[in-house]
Amino acid sequence: MSQARNGQRPGGGPMGGGPMGAMGRPVEKPKDFRKTFNRLLGYFAPYKIRLSIILIAAIIGTVFNIVGPKIMGLATTKLFDGLIAKYQAFLRHQPAPGIDFTYIAQILLLLLGLYVISAIFTYIQQYIMATVAQRTVYRLRREIEEKLSRLPLKFFDGRTHGEILSRAVNDMDNISTTLQQSITQLITSAVTLVGVIVLMFSISWLLSLIVLVTLPLSLLVTVGIAKRSQTYFRNQQRALGHLNGHVEEMYSGHKIVKAFGYEDEALTQFAALNEELYEAGWKAQFMSGMIMPLMRSIGNLGYAFVAVIGGIMVTQRGITIGDVQAFIQYAQQFTMPITQLANFANVIQSTMASAERVFELLDESEEIPDAMPAAVIEERQGAVEFQHVRFGYKEDAILMEDMNIHVQPGQMIAIVGPTGAGKTTLVNLLMRFYEVNGGSILVDGVDITQLKRGDLRRTFGMVLQDTWLFNGTIRDNIAYGHEGATEEEIVRSAKAAYADHFIRTLPEGYSTILNEEASNISQGQKQLLTIARAFLADPEILILDEATSSVDTRTEIQIQRAMGELMKGRTSFVIAHRLSTIRDADLILVMNHGTIIEQGTHEELLTKKGFYADLHNSQFTSQAPISEAV
Incomplete structure (x- = not known):
C-alpha cells in the first residue's frame, strides 16, 4: 500500500518514461548532499586500486573510440583525393593514377584495431565496476540486515512496514542502479x-565555434522543458x-x-482516477519526449x-x-554527453537522497547490548x-509506576483489564x-x-x-521453535x-505449503498450529493471549484441556478477556492505566466487590437469563 500511495513501482523509483523522462521527473534531494556523498564514498575505500583501473580503462576505451572518426577521415580524404586526381586526369586526357587502396586498407585495419581495443577496455571497465558496485551494495545490504536485527521493538512499532521496506529495498535498488x-x-x-x-578544435576552430x-x-531547451515536465x-x-x-x-x-x-461507485471512482492519471501522464510523457526531437533539431x-561552411572551406583548400x-x-x-551529464545531475541527487535514508536507518539507536559476560540460569x-x-x-509519559509482582514456579498468572490497561x-x-x-x-533470581536475549x-x-505463520510447510511451521525436531x-x-x-485431511498433510498469509487454511486452524508450535518448544514459561479466541466452542474445550496439560509444572501468564477461562488461576492481576x-484469586477478588467484580458481573449477569432458560 505504501508503495502504491507514493506512486512507485515495485522495484523502486518514480514512474515515468520518454526518451529523456528521467530529466523531467521530480527529484528528491538530500538534506546534506556533501556529508552523504562523503560517507557513501567511504564505502569505496577498499577498492581504490580497482577504481583507478576503472578510470584508466574508461579513459582509454573512450579515447580510442572518439579518435575513430578522425582516422576514418584520413581514409576518406585519400579516397577523395584519388577520385579528384582521376577526374583531373580525365579532363586533361592523361593516364589516370590509381587510388591508394593499400593506404586505405591500412587505415581501416588501424581503425578496426582501435575499436577492438576500445571494446576490450570498455568490457574491463564494466566488469570491474559491476564487481565493485555489487560488493559495495552487498556490504550495505548486510549492514542493514544486521542493523534491523539489533534495533529495539519500539523502532518497528513507530514506523510502518512499508517505510522500512522502502529504505531496505527501493532505496538500495536506487543506489545499486546508480553505482x-x-x-x-x-x-x-x-x-x-x-x-x-x-x-573539434584540432580540426577547425571556426567550425568548433x-x-x-x-x-x-x-541547455536552454533542456532546462526549460525539464522544469515544465517536473510539474507534470x-x-x-x-x-x-x-x-x-x-x-x-x-x-x-x-x-x-x-x-x-x-x-458501481468503485468503477466510477476508478474511471475518475484513471482519467486524472491519463491527463497527467500524457502531458508528462509528451513534454519529456519533446527534449530529444528538439535536441536533434538543434543538432541538425x-x-x-x-x-x-565546411564545404566552402574544402573548396578553398582550408x-x-x-x-x-x-x-x-x-x-x-x-x-x-551533455544530455547524459545533465541527467546524471538529477540521478545523483535522487541517489544521495536514497543513501541518506539508508544511513538514517543505519544510525538509529540500537537496543542495549547483551551483558558481557552474560549470566546463565543454572x-x-x-x-x-x-x-x-x-x-x-x-x-514524559510513564505508564507503570513501582510495579511489584512475585510469581512462584508453576503458578498460573492471569492478567485482566480493559483495552489499553497495559496487559501486553x-x-x-x-x-x-x-x-x-x-x-x-x-x-x-537472575536480572533479565x-x-x-536469545x-x-x-x-x-x-x-x-494474532497468529503468525510463514510461507512454508506445516511441518516447518510447527518445528519453527525447536531446531532439529x-x-x-x-x-x-x-x-x-x-x-x-485436520492436517491429515489436507492434500499434502504435513507437507502442505502455507502461502504468505496462510490464507489457505482457516483462522482456527492457524491458531491450532501456533499452539502445536508452543507444545513442541516445551518452554519453562508460557505466555497465552486469548489463544482459543478463533476456534469453535468444541475445539476450545479440547484445547483448554490440552493447555491444562501443557501448563502443568510450568509458569504461565494468561492474558484473558473472557473471565470464565481464568477461574482456576493461582493469581489474577487486574490492570488499569498501566x-x-x-490482585488475588477469583474468589478473593469477587469478595472485594471491586474492579474485577464489576468486570465479572458485566460479562456474566447478561448471560444469566440465557443460562436459566437453558
Whole structure:
C-alpha cells in the first residue's frame, strides 16, 4: 500500500518514461548532499586500486573510440583525393593514377584495431565496476540486515512496514542502479565531451565555434522543458498513487465491496482516477519526449552550418573532406554527453537522497547490548519477579509506576483489564522487547538484563491472539521453535493441540505449503498450529493471549484441556478477556492505566466487590437469563 500511495513501482523509483523522462521527473534531494556523498564514498575505500583501473580503462576505451572518426577521415580524404586526381586526369586526357587502396586498407585495419581495443577496455571497465558496485551494495545490504536485527521493538512499532521496506529495498535498488550504470556513464560522458571538444578544435576552430554557439540553445531547451515536465511528472506520480491505492483497497476488500453493492461507485471512482492519471501522464510523457526531437533539431541546425561552411572551406583548400566528415560526426556526438551529464545531475541527487535514508536507518539507536559476560540460569524453574518496575513508552509519559509482582514456579498468572490497561506491555517487558525505565525483572533470581536475549526468550513460549505463520510447510511451521525436531515430535505436538486430524485431511498433510498469509487454511486452524508450535518448544514459561479466541466452542474445550496439560509444572501468564477461562488461576492481576489495581484469586477478588467484580458481573449477569432458560 505504501508503495502504491507514493506512486512507485515495485522495484523502486518514480514512474515515468520518454526518451529523456528521467530529466523531467521530480527529484528528491538530500538534506546534506556533501556529508552523504562523503560517507557513501567511504564505502569505496577498499577498492581504490580497482577504481583507478576503472578510470584508466574508461579513459582509454573512450579515447580510442572518439579518435575513430578522425582516422576514418584520413581514409576518406585519400579516397577523395584519388577520385579528384582521376577526374583531373580525365579532363586533361592523361593516364589516370590509381587510388591508394593499400593506404586505405591500412587505415581501416588501424581503425578496426582501435575499436577492438576500445571494446576490450570498455568490457574491463564494466566488469570491474559491476564487481565493485555489487560488493559495495552487498556490504550495505548486510549492514542493514544486521542493523534491523539489533534495533529495539519500539523502532518497528513507530514506523510502518512499508517505510522500512522502502529504505531496505527501493532505496538500495536506487543506489545499486546508480553505482552500476550512472558512474561509468559519468566518466565516459565527461571524457567524451572533453575529447570531442579537443578534436573539434584540432580540426577547425571556426567550425568548433559554430557548434559551441548551439550549446546555450541546447541547455536552454533542456532546462526549460525539464522544469515544465517536473510539474507534470509530480502530478502523474500523485495520480498513480491514488489509482494504485484505490485498486489495492477495492481488490483486498472485494468481498465488502460486493456485500454492500459498491461496485458501481468503485468503477466510477476508478474511471475518475484513471482519467486524472491519463491527463497527467500524457502531458508528462509528451513534454519529456519533446527534449530529444528538439535536441536533434538543434543538432541538425548546427550540422547544416557545419556542412555549408565546411564545404566552402574544402573548396578553398582550408580543410580536407575527411576532416569535414570527422567534424560532422563529432558535432553529432557533442550533445549526447551533455544530455547524459545533465541527467546524471538529477540521478545523483535522487541517489544521495536514497543513501541518506539508508544511513538514517543505519544510525538509529540500537537496543542495549547483551551483558558481557552474560549470566546463565543454572536450573530453570520459571520463577518471575517484578521489583519496583517503572516504565513508559516515552520518558514524559510513564505508564507503570513501582510495579511489584512475585510469581512462584508453576503458578498460573492471569492478567485482566480493559483495552489499553497495559496487559501486553507487561508481557513485552517480560520478554525484554522494551527496556524498563527503573527497577528490575528477575527470572529464577537472575536480572533479565544480565541474560542474553536469545537465552531469555527461549525460556518462553508464546501463543498470541494474532497468529503468525510463514510461507512454508506445516511441518516447518510447527518445528519453527525447536531446531532439529523429529517427525515423531512434530506429530505428537500436533496431536496434543488437536491439529493432527485436520492436517491429515489436507492434500499434502504435513507437507502442505502455507502461502504468505496462510490464507489457505482457516483462522482456527492457524491458531491450532501456533499452539502445536508452543507444545513442541516445551518452554519453562508460557505466555497465552486469548489463544482459543478463533476456534469453535468444541475445539476450545479440547484445547483448554490440552493447555491444562501443557501448563502443568510450568509458569504461565494468561492474558484473558473472557473471565470464565481464568477461574482456576493461582493469581489474577487486574490492570488499569498501566497499574495493577487488584490482585488475588477469583474468589478473593469477587469478595472485594471491586474492579474485577464489576468486570465479572458485566460479562456474566447478561448471560444469566440465557443460562436459566437453558
